[in-house]
Amino acid sequence: MASVASNWVSPPTRTPLIENLVSGVDRYNPSNVGILEDYLYHQTRSQEYDCLANLAILKLYQFNPDLYNPDVVINILIKALTSAPFPDFNLCISLLDDRAANTNPDEPDPLPSLLPTLTMLYNLLQQCRFPAFWALYRSDEVESLRDNYTVECAGFEDAVRDVVIRAVKAAFTRIGRERLGTYLDLTGSDLDIHVAKLGWSIDSSTGVVTVPPNPDNRIESTVVQENIQLPQLTKVITHASQTA
Template sequence: MDHSSKLIDGYQIPIQRPPEIEEILSTLSRFNPETGPVLQDYVGTQCSTETYDIMANLALLKLYQFNPDLMREETVLNILAKSLTVFPEPDFTLCLYLLPPNLLSTYNSTASDSSIVPAAPVVTSDDSLTNSVHRLTYLNSLLEMAAFSTFWSTLASPVDEEYAEIVADVSGFDDAIRAGITRAITLSMRSIKTETALSWLNFKTKEALEKWVAEKMPGWTVEGDAISLKSEAEDALAPSAVSSSSSGKLRFEQLSRVIKRVYENQLIHH
């Protein structure tokens, strides 16, 4: 794998992986408990510098599997929060697979009567890590369902302030999520109502939205009550040819059976 960057919907997020981390990941040191603190610090760096390195984070979670005593709650939560920022990549899920099973065994998203978006899980455990993992898992499923308005309202929930607390370590968290939502918009839309964009991107004012569009959405403009892709760049929906390349073509050998049969039939009839 090309370790220098990670592909997200065609966007490259650069990874500045220090040589000592590269050394750990490419050798058996990744199983050495002594590298735990190094990788842990690296998670801290990722949080404060808006960088992201899934391979290193998975290696640390693996190390925790081997040495449960080393596990630091804060770091696990930081890793999970960080992996939310690259949705809809499967990173969050990949981290979950490496967590101890008992953290998730009681997780149950509650179906909601009025909506297909599930309600927040009920906080029941007396273990704080379990509860925090449940909260993050819920946030992830909101992003995965593109329930962006609910995502923001949950994050800012006055009832459960823990949500905001869990992601607080990740600097630039809000903007990273906004960038993800922007990717979703530009992938699937030619225009979107300002009202929807405001709530999806969680901006209070139209000015803030306009600033975001100008900076982060090249080719898009705010016009009246909608933001849309400028017309010259509009043919995004070119029907892709899925036809298989070898369609209709046959190799001569494939006909051998037919030819043989014709030949045999002639023998029989004459």
């Protein structure tokens, strides 16, 4: 867990320039927003992720409304979406202003219409309702998000599957192949290949997938032993007799 927190604070892929912008006083310099936006687009192309750098963009937008770029905000939310079960998405939402009333009819802001959908998708991931997530994501209702945004985010669907795998590893030692397929939105050989990459095994006769032991899915009894010294016991008995 410590390594996860360390990578969240300072991802190994973060360059010294971005580290200086995120950690130093230049974090609030509006002239640096272009550098941070370029870094975000690098993240979408390379499957990297840096939450603190993206939060810095949203904070600059908050302080400097004239810098606001809805496409950037949507891409930030898409990247944060696949950080579940971590709260990155909600951290981003907390830095957004209410812009629905400020929509320019000549250049409509896509964020107000997409934000409810993004929030619903995030909630489904948080609740581990994975088949419902995929059903909504594949629906006509989300066509605009898919065609204009997630298609540009390299590895988005696999990043969602990583969220699923983290949940499955924490909750199961064995799971049915078909059930796992609905969680991952994969069937047939695609599912078998994905399971093989994880190092999991499938029993061909029963269709049961075995999830290797890990600290989260081990069922172990815990024995708690308390040692009470005689002087401590004497104090307890004495106090009880005095208050009786």
